[in-house]
Amino acid sequence: MTKTVTDVICPFCGTLCDDLEVVVSDDGKELHEVYNACAIGAEKFLHSQAKDRITRPRMRQEDGTWKEISYDEAVEYTARMLADAKKPLMYGWSSTNCEAQSIGSEIGEAVGAVMDNTATVCHGTSLIAVQDIGIPSCTLGEVKNRADRILFWGCNPAHAHPRHMSRYSIFPRGFFTGKGHKGRKVIVVDPRPTDTASLADIHLQIEQGHDYELLDALRVAFKGEKLPDFVGGIPKEKIYEVAETLKSGRFAIIFFGMGVTQSIGKNHNIDEAIAVTRDLNEYTKAAIMPMRGHYNVTGSGQVWGWQFGFPFAVDLSRGFARYNPGETTSNDLLRRDEVDAVFVLGSDPGAHFPFSSVKKIYDRPSVAIDPHETPTTEVCKVHVPVAFVGVEVGGCAYRMDNVPIETRKVVEPPEGMMTDEEFLQRVLARVKEIKGV
Amino acid sequence: METVTLTIKDQPGLYLEADNITPDAFAGKKAEEIADLHVYVGREQYRLGDFFEVSGKAGATAEETKIVVNGDLSRVKYIGMKMTGGEVVVNGNADMYVGAWMQGGKITVNGNVDSFAGTGMKGGEMVINGNAGNYLGAAYRGDWRGMAGGKITVTGNAGSDLGTFMTGGEIVVGGDVDVHVATHAEGGKIVIKGNAKRRLGGQMVEGEIYVFGNIDVMMPGFAYREDVDIDSDGIKGRFALYEGDLGERHRKRKGQPIYAKLYQRIAA
Numbered sequence: 001m002t003k004t005v006t007d008v009i010c011p012f013c014g015t016l017c018d019d020l021e022v023v024v025s026d027d028g029k030e031l032h033e034v035y036n037a038c039a040i041g042a043e044k045f046l047h048s049q050a051k052d053r054i055t056r057p058r059m060r061q062e063d064g065t066w067k068e069i070s071y072d073e074a075v076e077y078t079a080r081m082l083a084d085a086k087k088p089l090m091y092g093w094s095s096t097n098c099e100a101q102s103i104g105s106e107i108g109e110a111v112g113a114v115m116d117n118t119a120t121v122c123h124g125t126s127l128i129a130v131q132d133i134g135i136p137s138c139t140l141g142e143v144k145n146r147a148d149r150i151l152f153w154g155c156n157p158a159h160a161h162p163r164h165m166s167r168y169s170i171f172p173r174g175f176f177t178g179k180g181h182k183g184r185k186v187i188v189v190d191p192r193p194t195d196t197a198s199l200a201d202i203h204l205q206i207e208q209g210h211d212y213e214l215l216d217a218l219r220v221a222f223k224g225e226k227l228p229d230f231v232g233g234i235p236k237e238k239i240y241e242v243a244e245t246l247k248s249g250r251f252a253i254i255f256f257g258m259g260v261t262q263s264i265g266k267n268h269n270i271d272e273a274i275a276v277t278r279d280l281n282e283y284t285k286a287a288i289m290p291m292r293g294h295y296n297v298t299g300s301g302q303v304w305g306w307q308f309g310f311p312f313a314v315d316l317s318r319g320f321a322r323y324n325p326g327e328t329t330s331n332d333l334l335r336r337d338e339v340d341a342v343f344v345l346g347s348d349p350g351a352h353f354p355f356s357s358v359k360k361i362y363d364r365p366s367v368a369i370d371p372h373e374t375p376t377t378e379v380c381k382v383h384v385p386v387a388f389v390g391v392e393v394g395g396c397a398y399r400m401d402n403v404p405i406e407t408r409k410v411v412e413p414p415e416g417m418m419t420d421e422e423f424l425q426r427v428l429a430r431v432k433e434i435k436g437v
Numbered sequence: 438m439e440t441v442t443l444t445i446k447d448q449p450g451l452y453l454e455a456d457n458i459t460p461d462a463f464a465g466k467k468a469e470e471i472a473d474l475h476v477y478v479g480r481e482q483y484r485l486g487d488f489f490e491v492s493g494k495a496g497a498t499a500e501e502t503k504i505v506v507n508g509d510l511s512r513v514k515y516i517g518m519k520m521t522g523g524e525v526v527v528n529g530n531a532d533m534y535v536g537a538w539m540q541g542g543k544i545t546v547n548g549n550v551d552s553f554a555g556t557g558m559k560g561g562e563m564v565i566n567g568n569a570g571n572y573l574g575a576a577y578r579g580d581w582r583g584m585a586g587g588k589i590t591v592t593g594n595a596g597s598d599l600g601t602f603m604t605g606g607e608i609v610v611g612g613d614v615d616v617h618v619a620t621h622a623e624g625g626k627i628v629i630k631g632n633a634k635r636r637l638g639g640q641m642v643e644g645e646i647y648v649f650g651n652i653d654v655m656m657p658g659f660a661y662r663e664d665v666d667i668d669s670d671g672i673k674g675r676f677a678l679y680e681g682d683l684g685e686r687h688r689k690r691k692g693q694p695i696y697a698k699l700y701q702r703i704a705a
C-alpha cells in the first residue's frame with residue numbers, strides 16, 4: 001500500500017512551490033511518485049531513490065580511488081582541516097536548511113573562515129546593489145494578486161523556474177487580477193528569443209551587454225528627456241513605449257536574472273534597475289525581485305545577514321566580519337591563492353566555477369558534503385554524503401521573495417545516514433575540542 | 438625627516454594584512470619596536486619583523502616619518518591605510534588597499550597596485566607610477582561616500598569602477614580606463630588622458646569627467662550641450678561638453694537643475 005503526502009515543498013529552485021503531492025510507501029521508506037512539480041523538481045525527489053546512491057563517507061587515496069570511511073573519520077578530517085588552516089573557505093550553503101547554515105556559521109566563527117554562498121556567482125551582485133541603494137520589493141503573493149505589468153530582464157523562467165509564471169507571475173488569476181494573463185502586459189528584455197520571450201507582449205531584443213544603458217534610457221524616458229536614436233540596438237520610440245506601458249500599469253514588477261547580474265556591469269545593472277523601480281513609484285506602484293536560483297540561497301543570505309550583517313562573502317578570519325566582494329568572494333580568493341583549505345556544502349562549485357578555481361580546490365585539503373556525486377565531490381579529498389534536505393529531513397528555507405517556508409520530510413533517508421545539521425554539529429563540537437574553547 | 442626602510446625577506450604563505458605600515462603607526466619608534474608591530478596572515482598574528490628587514494628609525498610624529506618599502510609587495514595589503522601625514526615610498530608592486538581611507542601625507546608607488554587603492558580617501562596625495570586595479574578612489578562596499586579629497590595620479594592604466602560614489606578630490610589617469618567611471622558620484626574631478634570604454638558618469642549627480650581619448654559608448658543619460666575651450670590645470674584644448682546623468686535625481690540652484698559634466702576632447 002502507499003500513502004500520499006500533500007502540501008509538500010519543492011527543494012529545488014527559489015520558487016519553492018508548496019503544493020506538491022508525493023506518493024510514498026506505507027513504511028515511509030520508498031518514494032514512488034511526485035505530482036504537481038515541474039520536471040526538474042520531480043527529478044530532485046526521485047533522485048533520492050537512486051539505487052547506486054552513495055551512503056557512506058569516502059576518502060580519496062593516493063592512487064585516486066575512493067576508500068570508504070566512517071562518519072567519525074569524516075568529522076575528524078573536516079574538523080582538523082578547518083582548525084589547521086590559516087584561512088579556510090566555507091562555500092555553498094544554498095541547498096540546505098537555515099538550521100544547518102546557522103551551525104555552519106558557528107564553525108566559521110570558531111575557525112576564522114571566509115563564509116560564502118552561491119550568490120557569489122549568481123545574485124551576489126544584486127545584494128551589493130541593494131546595499132548601495134536599497135530595494136523596493138514585495139512578495140510573490142502580491143505579484144499574483146496585483147501585478148499587471150510584468151518585466152522579465154535577463155532571465156528565462158520558462159526553463160530556470162518552470163512554475164514561476166503559472167503560479168505567480170503571468171498566468172494566475174488573483175484578487176485584483178481576475179483576467180489572468182489577459183489582464184497583464186508582459187515585457188521581456190533578452191538578447192535571445194527565449195521561450196519566456198515568446199510569451200511577451202513586447203520583447204526588447206537588446207544587444208548583449210547594453211542593459212545598463214537601456215535601464216538608464218528608461219529613466220531618461222520617464223522624465224520626458226531626449227534620448228539618442230538607438231540604445232543597445234533598441235529604437236528610442238520603443239523605449240518611450242515601454243516607459244509608458246510601465247507607467248500606465250497599476251502595479252509593475254521587474255524580475256531579473258543572471259543575464260544582468262553576471263554580464264558586464266554586474267551590480268551596476270541591478271543598481272540601475274532598482275533606480276528604475278524607484279522612479280516608477282512616482283507614477284504607480286512598482287517592485288523588483290531577483291529570480292533566486294537554489295531553493296535556499298536566499299535563506300543563507302538571511303542567516304548571515306542576521307548573524308554577521310552581510311549576506312555573502314563574509315571574511316571572519318580576523319575575528320570580526322568583513323565583506324568586500326572582489327576580495328572576499330570565493331573565486332577571487334581561489335584565483336589569488338588567499339585560502340588554504342576548502343569546505344563545500346550544499347552546492348557544486350566543481351560544475352559552476354571557472355576551471356582555474358576548481359583546480360585550486362583540487363590542490364588543497366578539501367571536503368564536499370553532498371547527497372550526490374558531483375563534479376565537486378570528484379575534486380575534493382573527502383566526500384560526505386548526507387540526507388536530502390526537503391525530502392529526507394525538513395527545515396526552514398527562504399523563497400526568492402524572502403518568505404520563510406518550512407520544508408517537509410516525506411521519506412526516510414537510507415539507514416545510518418547523517419543530515420547536514422548532525423554532521424555540522426559533530427564538526428563544531430570537535431573543532432571546539434581541538435581549539436580548547 | 439627620519440626614514441624607516443622595510444625590505445621584504447619572506448613572502449607570506451597567504452596574504453599579509455599590514456595595516457601598520459603607516460607613518461602614524463611608526464612615529465616615535467625605533468627599528469626593533471617597529472619590527473614588533475603586528476601583521477596578520479589569515480587568522481594568525483605575526484610581527485612585521487617576521488616578514489621584513491627593518492632599518493632606520495621613525496621621526497617623532499607621522500609628519501616627520503618617511504617609510505621606504507622595497508621588494509615584491511604583491512602579497513601585502515593595506516600599505517599606508519588611514520595615514521594622516523608623512524611619506525611612504527613603495528618600490529615594487531603592491532596588493533590591495535594602498536592608501537585606503539588616507540587622510541594626509543604622500544604615497545608614491547613605483548610599480549602597480551591592485552584594487553581598492555585610495556578607497557574612501559579623504560586627503561593627501563598618491564602617485565602610482567604604474568597601473569591601478571579596479572575601484573580606484575571608490576567607496577568601500579555599502580558606503581555612499583567614496584573619495585572625498587586629496588589627489589591620485591596614475592601614470593599607467595586604471596581598471597573599472599573608478600571613483601564610485603566620489604564626492605570630492607581628483608583622480609588623474611595617464612592611460613586608459615575600464616568600464617564604470619564616477620558611478621553615483623556627487624562631486625570631484627576625474628581626468629582620463631587615454632581612452633575610456635563605457636558607462637562614464639552613470640547615475641552621476643555632480644562632478645566633472647575629462648576624457649582626452651575615445652569613449653566606446655556614451656551613456657544615453659548624457660546630452661551634448663556645446664563645445665568649449667579649456668586651458669587650466671594641464672587640461673588644454675577644445676572639448677565637447679555633455680551634461681547628465683539626465684535619468685538621475687539632481688539638486689536645483691535658482692530653479693535650474695545642476696548636472697554632472699563630461700568633457701571629451703575634440704580631435705584636432
Ligand code: SF4
Binds near residue numbers: 040
Ligand atoms: S518551479 Fe522550482 S520549486 Fe517549483 S516545482 Fe519546479 S523546481 Fe520545484
